Amino acid sequence: MLAACGGGGGGTATAPATPTTPTTPEVPGAYADTIAYSGAATASLATPNENAAVIASHIQLGGQQFNYTATTGHLTATDARTGKAAASFFYIAYTVPGADLTRRPLIFFYNGGPGSASAFLHLGSFGPRRLVSTIPSASIAPVQLVDNQETLLAQADLVFVDAIGTGFSQAVAPSANQDFWGVDSDAAAFRDFVQRYIAVNKREASPKFLLGESYGAPRTAVLANLLEIAGVQLAGVVLHSAIMDYNSNCGVLDPGAISCEGYIPTYAATSAYHGRATPAPADFNAFVQQARNFAAGDYRSAIAAYLTNKVAPPASVIAQLVNDTGMPTLTWQQNFDMGPGYYQANAVPGQLLGRYDARVSAPAGSALTVDGDPSLTVINAAFTSSIATYLAGELHYSARSGYVSFNDIVNRWNFSHDGRQLPDTLPDLAAAMALNPKLRVMAVNGYHDLATPFHQTELDLARLGANPLIVLKYYASGHMTYLDDTARRLQQSDLINFVNSVTVAQ
Known part of the structure; x- marks a missing residue:
């Protein structure tokens, strides 16, 4: 049943997109990566690189030109125990030049799966460019990228990062991709990436946020705790369509083994x-x-x-x-x-x-x-094809291999955590909040999500007790709430208020 918990754009394996050959003449800051990346379990890079395409770009926001810098490439996560390179993370960062980095918020985004790259959040939610969606229509919309009027770039710098074995992220020898396919090893590698990004870009003083979707939410709980232990203080975390405790979700375990109470309100709302x-x-x-x-x-x-x-x-x-x-x-x-x-x-x-x-x-x-899943079928091909053309055509990054938007590794994943066969990450979130009493938590859910139902999220978070630093938001949408135009606008407003609740208070 674990294969049914793909989440965040996963669910069925997709072939890597064709190599990201540039579709426009080379521009200043473009980067043609000579490395062929692989999502195979035993794959590893001989050596890492930290090269990137750095492109000055702009969009139209509210009729005005908004300038930003797009950085697309790799950073190396270094094993904290050995001091050696462990993994090369592929990321796309959108930053505003000249901003006060001591006050400018920084948000890290990632999808879940396990096995999903972050293309869905990247091109569907709050980046500067967005795929047009017709959800909840069952029709397949023409592929169209537009300036995203709901981007969060006016409020914060945004970093979209792919898990190891997805996108162009890959382990570095002697490690292999499969060494990071587990709850604890995955979160530890993300910790090392976040620390590297902060150090390279001198973002130590910036208010820092994590936003993880689906499996990305339990990753966020474990990651938040690891970062706080490492001395990286977070301002807030966003749990998007969360499955915090796999042991409480009857969509993971066989019905009849545990109660499906958490799904009953979703059945009612959908009916x-x-x-x-x-x-x-x-x-x-x-x-x-x-x-x-x-x-x-x-x-x-x-x-x-x-x-x-x-x-x-x-x-x-x-x-x-x-x-x-x-x-x-x-x-x-x-x-x-x-x-x-x-x-x-x-x-x-x-x-x-x-x-x-x-x-x-x-x-x-x-x-x-x-x-x-017709709700995935109507959008999947558009995201898989668009991320490849967007990387080459607008971000001016090209690679010798295809971008792995989803890697079917759920049945290879080591879900054990804290002595349990399936993860319960509420204690990790509680530990992070104990280490950082100012840490704010926002959980967002769609009323019509049959993968991670909103009421189950409520039941799970209730274990942390009443806490004004924990807020829950709901939208008339599904798992990927942002694909609904109305829900995305409402969620943007809620996220802006959430970020401002921290940064204004500083």
């Missing part, structure tokens, strides 16, 4: 979107809150008795599930601890709902369902 809830809710937020209360109340009591002693659920609980989802009484009687895969295939007769965004649907058996 309401598809017109299946009865009666149709007049107030969506009130409807979702009712679903939360029901999940944490009557459903929790009934599912505990069902899982422990196989006690049949009360008729009133089944009736509420039927009303909230529109699924038949018999279906809920036979699938009381309903997992997300079953809901995805059966919530709307004849349709398969998207896993990453359950608002997207396609007729069962149609071309959009061949990979098991």
Whole structure:
């Protein structure tokens, strides 16, 4: 079941894009990388390089020209124990020349998977250029890059970095890519990259933030703790569509082994979107809150008795599930601890709902369902092709090998952490907050995400207790909340307020 936790643009393996041959004449600062990179498990580089394309660029923001510098290349993560080069991280940094680096915020972005490069966040969310999206439509939009009016570049410098074995990031001999395919080794390498970036760019005094999506969120918890231990103080972390404790998510473990309570409000919200809830809710937020209360109340009591002693659920609980989802009484009687895969295939007769965004649907058996998630199928090819052309055509970085947007390594990943077979990273986040009592946390979720449901995030973070430094934000969107135009605008505003809540207070 771990393969079902791809997240953040993962889920199905994609072939590397064609090599990033320059598509425009060479410009000052361009860089033609002579190294062929590989995402293979045993691959490693003989020696690292820290070369980069450094390009002066601009976009139109609110009708005004906004100037920035794009730096695209590699930095070397050095093993803290041996002092030797361990991995060569590929990154794209957007910075504003002449800014006061002591006050200018710095945000590190990365997707999850494990095995996903950061192309989805990079070209979908808050970078200076963005792919046009038609989500939640089930149509495949024409590929079009536009100036991103929701970029965060006016407020902060942005660094998008790829995990080892993805993009052009690769281990350095004697290490191999697979040596970093685990919870602890991955986070330690990211720590070393962040430290190297800070040192090279003299960003020690800058307010620093981490933003990790999907598996990137548990990576963030472990990474935050490692950075705080290393003396790198963070201003804030953003947990985007988080799966903080794999042991609490019934989409990871078999339904029937643990409660699917965390998914019940997502089922209700999605069924309401598809017109299946009865009666149709007049107030969506009130409807979702009712679903939360029901999940944490009557459903929790009934599912505990069902899982422990196989006690049949009360008729009133089944009736509420039927009303909230529109699924038949018999279906809920036979699938009381309903997992997300079953809901995805059966919530709307004849349709398969998207896993990453359950608002997207396609007729069962149609071309959009061949990979098991129409909400990923409608966008995947555009991101995979666009990152290669964008690197060469606008960032003026070229390589001899194809960019690995997703590497199917989930079943190779070592998920063990802190003595458990599957990671629970809430203690890591708690430890980071204990080391840095000023550390702020923002969790963002889409109401229609069947991979990392919003209520499960709430249940997980509740373990940290009431804390004004922890805020949760929700959007009418899916896993990649930013693909929805309305949600992206709202999320940009929330992120600006979050960053300002730290920097203004300094």
